Amino acid sequence: MSIVPQLPDNAPFSHDQRAWLNGWIAGVLAAQARGGEAASSNPSATPVTILFGTQTGSAEGLSKKLSKELQAKGFAPTVLGMDQYAKADLTNCERLLIITSTYGDGDPPDNALSFWQWLSGEAPSLSKMQFSVLALGDTNYERFCAFGKVVDARLEALGAKRISDRMDCDVDYDAPFAEWVERVCNSLAGAASLQPADGGLKTRDTSDDLKSRSTSKANPYAARLATNQLLTTPTASKETRHFEININGLQYEPGDAIGIVPENDLALVNAILDHGGWSSDDELRHALMHKHDLTNPSKDLIQAIASRAKHDDLTALIDPARSADLRQWLYGRDVLDLLQLLPKGELSSADLTALLKKLQPRLYSIASSLKATPGQVHLTIAQVRYQAHGRARNGVCSTFLADRVQRETPVPVFIQPSHGFKLPTDDTKPVIMVGPGTGVAPFRSFLQERKATGARGKNWLFFGEQSRTQSYFYKDEWATMMTDGHLHRMDTAFSRDQERKIYVQHRMVENGEELYRWLEDGAHFYVCGDASRMAKDVDAALHQVIEQHGGKSADDAKAYVQAMKEARRYARDVY
Ligand SMILES: Cc1cc2nc3c(=O)[nH]c(=O)nc-3n(C[C@H](O)[C@H](O)[C@H](O)COP(=O)(O)OP(=O)(O)OC[C@H]3O[C@@H](n4cnc5c(N)ncnc54)[C@H](O)[C@@H]3O)c2cc1C
Ligand SMILES: NC(=O)c1ccc[n+]([C@@H]2O[C@H](COP(=O)([O-])OP(=O)(O)OC[C@H]3O[C@@H](n4cnc5c(N)ncnc54)[C@H](OP(=O)(O)O)[C@@H]3O)[C@@H](O)[C@H]2O)c1
Ligand SMILES: Cc1cc2nc3c(=O)[nH]c(=O)nc-3n(C[C@H](O)[C@H](O)[C@H](O)COP(=O)(O)O)c2cc1C
Structure with missing residues (x-):
């Protein structure tokens, strides 16, 4: 007798949602047991693999939409993250659709690193494969859609046949996505003899859809700002604020971000x-x-x-x-x-x-846990204000919230579920969190959640800012958590309190022996904040600690970090 897995009782769903999801899981497993693909109960439907590379979840969301479209047209799609590419058995895969973003400076998003290492290395001939790529990017970056472009070229070089040209999308991707989907569906329909949609197992919303309660960029929820508070002192050289937004029944998890649709000044x-x-x-x-x-x-x-x-x-x-x-x-x-x-x-x-381009929403890492602050999202936001060409300039969204939103002003928001930036499912695992500046936001959420759920694992926070007296965000909260035993270690780096700059990565190296011990004990390592310099320097410090205290060569330290990534024990939320 087989046992059908069920969601745990403490899963964050209502009774109805849990019952419905359990039914869905059972249905999918039954379909798989019949040899079909996860998303269809029609055994003769043509299988299509959708692989997404994402940092902040957009490519994942589009992949799920694409999957629904394909199902409605009688295909049997399977959606996988690029970090699960092994499950896709690409050597034998006949139809592959890729949706991927680009990060860093034209680099793969974090969940695509191992896939790219395989594909760009010794991947076999993919001559059986038909494929198409949708590349997400932002024309403000010099290497626009660079990762999607190299994946597209590499698949062709390995012998795969392009069924529809790559589509490169700027931040406003809805229209090009729809066009690409139409082209791809037409090409696939032309190539396959389709079974009509069978009325079998229908696509149902996933837990992410439930979490975000169907809010999206195109369908935001009109929330209300409840609190707008300075975190820095009025004389500090930077202005960072704490916001509390009432979101009524919207659901989210620690690690998720919120999208805010601002208005201009x-x-x-x-x-x-x-x-x-x-x-x-x-x-x-x-x-x-x-x-x-x-x-x-x-x-x-x-x-x-x-x-x-x-x-x-x-x-x-x-x-x-x-x-x-x-x-x-x-x-x-x-x-x-x-x-x-x-x-x-x-x-x-x-x-x-x-x-003119379309005004885009801005994403912010959520700094609260629903368990600690029901009905609210808290945010930690640095206000962008500068002088240029003789005029004072204001960042659109950071100053929209700081200066222009009144209590009665609707603030359109949507939840952007994170991909991979999540607390360990095993709550006995230790967590190490590196969050200088506004990067501390998701770790406030993590710590609130771990406290509320009575998680047994230890927590270590690295925080950095310019000045202990002017910009030590949430200082009293951390002190209380240390006293209560919910925060086991905290190291701070105040960069401008002395002549020599001290940054979080210096504290990591100073405490390298203990940090390595935590890693050996299975700790999950998280980084949030500045992508351009901090995240790279913290990554280098992590390698240094592993080399020095693990007695490893540079190559072995690299392999150690790679293994952490594959085990989802190294996650970054950087911007
Ligand atoms: C997943 C994710 C999570 C994020 N989480 C957070 C968070 O928790 N907290 C947070 O504060 N931010 C966060 N951000 C960044 C946030 O989304 C916005 O980018 C940020 O608030 C700026 O938006 P804005 O509309 O205020 O500024 P914009 O109007 O977008 O202006 C910013 C632009 O101004 C220009 N600029 C800035 N300074 C100068 C200068 N001195 N001289 C000339 N030009 C300049 C730059 O071109 C910059 O890109 C996150 C981003 C992502 C992707
Ligand atoms: N797109 C945007 O418009 C926008 C808007 C807001 C923030 N951001 C990004 O978000 C980042 C976060 O801003 P923030 O205000 O939260 O804080 P931040 O600028 O990252 O500063 C936080 C602390 O990190 C230090 N730091 C600087 N370089 C570092 C490095 N290489 N390694 C480790 N620490 C380093 C800073 O020191 P010093 O300052 O003394 O060097 C400061 O003490 C910004 O750097 C920026 O990239 C972007
Ligand atoms: C830190 C950072 C770096 C980025 N670098 C690039 C880049 O080099 N080239 C590009 O075209 N887009 C770049 N982007 C834009 C993303 O690819 C784009 O926002 C995409 O829609 C995100 O999709 P995702 O949510 O699936 O990760 C960058 C975005 C961020 C926040």
């Missing part, structure tokens, strides 16, 4: 309207407030302005070979700076809006 909108001579156009004012990105000029806008203004220097920068120079020129410049290169009235308002 009315002062900037008015300055643009004034410059263009459009001050009486209320419809345009509304569109500029809510729909358009005013801080990141699009390539089309730059091109249009350069050509109308006959600006030779700017025209020269549009050459793709000069993209680094263009990026440098754009640093600290917004849409108003560009419009100011043209005489007033040179551009119509319709031209302008057609040339």
Whole structure:
């Protein structure tokens, strides 16, 4: 007799949700037992493997949507993260669809590292395979969609046949995703003799869908801001704030992020309207407030302005070979700076809006646990404020929350479930958390959760900021947790309290012997915060500690860290 696994009683679902999910698990297992793919009960349906590479969950969400589309068309899709590529048996896979983002400086997202190592190394011929790639990226980065591009090229080099051209998506990916799905489905339908959709096991929402209660970028929930509090002192050189947002019944887990759909700064909108001579156009004012990105000029806008203004220097920068120079020129410049290169009235308002990018939501790591703060999300946000080209500039979302949201202002939010940045399922495992600056946010959530659930594993927090007296966020909370025995070790690095910079990675190395002992005891290692420098330096320090205290060569330390990643004991949430 086989035993069908059930969700544990303490799983964060209502009775109905649990019963329904248990039914779903049983159905999937029954389908698998019949030899079919996980998502279909039709044994003759054509199997398609969907592999996603993701850091913050977008590629995973799109993969699940794609899976539903394919099922509705009678295919039998299986969705897997790239870190589970071995389960996909790619050598024998005949239809592979890849959705992947790019991180770092054109690098794979963390869950794609082992897949890429395999694919770029000694992967066998994939001549039986048909494939297509959807690459997620952001044109603000120099190496746009670089990882999707190399995966696409490598699959072709290994003999796989492209059934539909790669689609590269900017942050506004909904329309290109829909177009790619249509093309891919048509190509697959042409190649396979399809069984009609069979009315068998239907796609049902996964636990992630339940968690986010169907909120999404396109369908946010109108939340309300309850608290907006300075964490830094008023004289500190940086401004970081603690926010509490009432989210009613929305569900999330520690490690998840929240997406906030901001509105632009009315002062900037008015300055643009004034410059263009459009001050009486209320419809345009509304569109500029809510729909358009005013801080990141699009390539089309730059091109249009350069050509109308006959600006030779700017025209020269549009050459793709000069993209680094263009990026440098754009640093600290917004849409108003560009419009100011043209005489007033040179551009119509319709031209302008057609040339602007869409205003994008911003993601924030959740700094609370629902078990400690029911109905709320807490956030730790650094306000972006700087002077450039003779004008004060404000980051759109960080100052929207800090300056422009009143108690009654709706704040559109959605939950972005994390992929892989999660507490260990075995609560006896120790956790080591490295979170300088706003990077401490998810660790406040982790610690609140571990306290609320009575987790037995030990907790070690590394926190760094500029100054102990001006920017020691949540100091009293950490002290209480230390006293209560919920935080077992805490090491701080205040970079500007002495002449020599001291950073979290210096504290890791100083405490290397104990850190290595925790790792040997099965500790999970987490990093959150700055991607560009801190995360790389912390990674190097981790390798150094393992070499030094594990008596390992550089290669063996690398293999040790790789094994931690594969066991999901090394996770990063970096931005
Ligand atoms: C998964 C994830 C989790 C995150 N979690 C957090 C978090 O917990 N807390 C947090 O504070 N942030 C977090 N962020 C970052 C956050 O999403 C936003 O990027 C950040 O708040 C800035 O958004 P903004 O709209 O205020 O600024 P924007 O309007 O987007 O402006 C930022 C841009 O301004 C420009 N800029 C900034 N400073 C200068 C300068 N001195 N000179 C010239 N140009 C400059 C840069 O081009 C920069 O990209 C996270 C990001 C991700 C992806
Ligand atoms: N996209 C955006 O607009 C945006 C907005 C906000 C934040 N961010 C990103 O988020 C990051 C986090 O900002 P934050 O305000 O939370 O804190 P932060 O700038 O990362 O600073 C936190 C602490 O880390 C230190 N630090 C600097 N370089 C480091 C390194 N290589 N290794 C370890 N520690 C280092 C800082 O020291 P010093 O300052 O003394 O060097 C400070 O003490 C920013 O660096 C930025 O990349 C981006
Ligand atoms: C720290 C960081 C680095 C990034 N680096 C790149 C990059 O080099 N090239 C690119 O095209 N996109 C880059 N992106 C954008 C992401 O690929 C894009 O936001 C994508 O939609 C995220 O998808 P995911 O949620 O599935 O990870 C970067 C984003 C972040 C936060």
